[in-house]
Amino acid sequence: SQTIHQWPATLVQPVGSPLSLECTVEGTSNPNLYWYRQAAGRGLQLLFYSVGIGQISSEVPQNLSASRPQDRQFILSSKKLLLSDSGFYLCAWSVQGPGEQYFGPGTRLTVT
Amino acid sequence: GQNIDQPTEMTATEGAIVQINCTYQTSGFNGLFWYQQHAGEAPTFLSYNVLDGLEEKGRFSSFLSRSKGYSYLLLKELQMKDSASYLCAVRDTYGQNFVFGPGTRLSVLP
Numbered sequence: 001s002q003t004i005h006q007w008p009a010t011l012v013q014p015v016g017s018p019l020s021l022e023c024t025v026e027g028t029s030n031p032n033l034y035w036y037r038q039a040a041g042r043g044l045q046l047l048f049y050s051v052g053i054g055q056i057s058s059e060v061p062q063n064l065s066a067s068r069p070q071d072r073q074f075i076l077s078s079k080k081l082l083l084s085d086s087g088f089y090l091c092a093w094s095v096q097g098p099g100e101q102y103f104g105p106g107t108r109l110t111v112t
Numbered sequence: 113g114q115n116i117d118q119p120t121e122m123t124a125t126e127g128a129i130v131q132i133n134c135t136y137q138t139s140g141f142n143g144l145f146w147y148q149q150h151a152g153e154a155p156t157f158l159s160y161n162v163l164d165g166l167e168e169k170g171r172f173s174s175f176l177s178r179s180k181g182y183s184y185l186l187l188k189e190l191q192m193k194d195s196a197s198y199l200c201a202v203r204d205t206y207g208q209n210f211v212f213g214p215g216t217r218l219s220v221l222p
Contacts, residue, residue, distance in 0.1 A: 032208055043214040044155075044199065051208055059209075090154055094210075098162060098203075100145050101210055103154040 002027035006091050006104035013111055019064075019078040021107050023091030026072065031093040033074040034101065035066055038088040050074060051096070086111045114138045116213035118200055123219045124190055132185045132198050132216045140205025146174050146185045147199040149215065155199055159185070187218075195220045 003026045013019060025031055035047040046059045048066035056066050063082060067075045074091060091104040116136045124130040136144070143162040147155035161167055161176035161183060173186040187194055200213040 034210070036212075044212040046209070046211075049208060057208075098143055100143075100157045100160050101201075102157060106154045108152075 002093070002102065004091060004093055004102060004104040006089075006107055008107060009105065010108045011110070013081050013109065015083055015111055016080050019076070019081050019085070019109070021076040021089055021091075021109075023074040023076075023104055024072055025093045028072070028093065028095070030071060030096060032096060033068060034092040034094075035074065035076050036090040036092065038090065040087070044090070047076070081111045083111050085109065114202075114211045116200055116202060116211060118198075118213045118216045120214070121217045121219070123221060126190055126192060126220055126222050128190050129186065129188050130190060130218065132187070132200075132218065134183045134185070134200030134213055136181050136183070136200070136202050136211075136213075138202045138204065138211060141178060141202060142205055143203040144174075144176050144183050145201045145203065145210070146172075146183075147201065149197045149199060151196070158198075190220050192220050192222065194218065 005024050032051055034049045036044045037047055038044050048058055050056050050068045053068055064078050089107045092101040094101040118134050145160050146158040148158050149155040159174040161174050164176055166175045171188045176183045197215040197217045199215045201210050203210050
């Protein structure tokens with residue numbers, strides 16, 4: 001069966017510090033991978049998605065970036081965090097064909 | 113453009129039936145999805161409709177009308193643990209992108 005991992009679960013970082021969040025998927029090959037952010041009490045905002053290694057589509061221009069160095073690994077980064085980057089970050093995967101997405105457990109980021 | 117609408121909040125009584133509506137206007141369509149999200153947790157997949165009609169899964173059913181850009185999630189025999197946000201999402205024509213609605217927060221009262 002497929003599983004998706006995210007770490008860390010929680011993170012408190014000062015403004016201006018760098019960020020690296022990692023997501024890995026097990027039990028499937030060539031998945032689509034996604035990064036979402038959810039501000040407190042709000043809906044899901046798609047940040048990036050990837051259909052293959054090295055292929056990244058950005059949905060929202062901002063100070064975040066994403067990379068996919070391996071088929072089942074997706075990394076979200078920032079060189080300098082802003083207060084507005086605080087939120088619940090969710091990684092998700094789906095198959096290339098029709099079907100649903102599955103979410104990882106999420107990382108709760110607080111920028112102070 | 114992409115637009116998905118859902119009621120912000122709903123309240124229902126334990127044991128009752130509740131219907132959560134979702135309307136969408138998207139540039140493409142390749143399936144409609146419902147997710148449940150408990151406070152502080154990640155969304156979990158509930159149901160998937162790609163053709164018109166009703167899909168039933170135990171206490172949960174989901175309906176789709178593509179011509180009307182409309183779906184609903186029906187929850188029967190409500191339990192306290194059903195208190196959560198319910199997210200409607202549409203997958204685009206090319207199948208790579210999912211657009212989520214703002215979510216409906218459901219409170220189940222004893």
